[in-house]
Amino acid sequence: MAVLVTGGAGYIGSHTVVEMLGEGMDVVILDNFSNSKPKALERIREVSGGDFAFEQVDLLDSEGVERVFEKYDIDSVVHFAGLKAVGESVSIPLKYYHNNITGTLVLLETMKRHGTKRLVFSSSATVYGVPKTVPIREDFPLSATNPYGMTKLMIEQILGDLAKAEPDFSISCLRYFNPVGAHKSGLIGEDPTDIPNNLMPYICKVAVGQLEKLSVFGDCYDTHDGTGVRDYIHVVDLAKAHLAAIKETGERKGIDYFNIGTGTGYSVLDIVKTFEKVNGIKVPYVITGPRPGDVGSCYADPSKSERVFGWKAVYGLEEMCRDAYNWQIRNPKGYED
């Protein structure tokens, strides 16, 4: 019995596969390398000392996906594959809707045909839109502020309808907050193809001199130092949440939703200061105007995940900053080195 990991060559997928192999699980990765590199697969083997099957298939290719389900005895699916750049989703929305929604529909139809009914889906805190209060609970109102967020919301809706129509399906939507950091080996990590949009990869590139300085987007928010507050979570903690979720999902029917965060909010300047302290390096920055669409504070109430599947983040901000920088200095050009 194997677990199919779509998008397993990507940032979160690669860390999750390492944890799965560490637990002796039988893994099949499906990826089209649209936002990842084959080298990541070599590195997963190196870090874990384990092995897995790999299929280079696009989820939009229904015959290719069908072949994967015919070839392997797939018991459950962890579905990471999707496009995730918010800005790009605004400029090329149809590509995002097609890839994320159609890709998921192809996957679900194939799962249904083959009687594979256990699914863990990568959702996002973006489904909470602009939260009225923090910490955010799973029962807060949902909305989307961009096409990327809308694809996550629409997929959650599709999965909810599927779970109603097919009561044998077991589905978990994991709503990630802000994944950062890397495996402590420094062998796998986040490898943005362009100038990063997200804070931690941007800081890493400033720290190694590839970018000149960080722009801190606004210092007038209603937070302890005026800069934006987020719930950063170490990617290895996030990877472990998937193992707990796969187990719990198999023990119940229907659909459920879980926040995956630490429950602690840190500001942009908290991150800069901690990064400088643990890595002994300066991160030059300037304060600029706020980024359109940003909210002041966004952090999780993650107590449901702990209560229902016994998962809790263990890594703190220092480990997140240390491991992110370790990956960056060991791989200045990402997987190209």
Ligand code: NAD
């Ligand atoms: P990533 O881009 O590193 O990984 C996604 C992987 O999916 C890539 O390897 C890509 O090649 C693959 N892929 C994309 N479309 C595909 C398709 N049609 N067929 C086959 N493979 C395809 O992204 P990530 O950071 O690892 O994120 C994984 C998931 O988690 C995504 O669904 C993302 O939206 C979600 N998520 C990410 C974050 C974050 O900050 N990284 C936050 C919340 C949610």
Ligand code: UD1
């Ligand atoms: C972004 C996405 C969100 C996605 C999340 C996790 C947007 C509008 N939202 O959110 O959909 O779920 O990443 O992948 O892109 N910051 C700076 N300077 C920078 C970069 C960021 O000051 O160069 C600040 C931001 O204003 C924010 C914080 O750092 O306060 C974190 O930003 P980021 O890493 O982009 O994450 P989110 O804004 O939470």
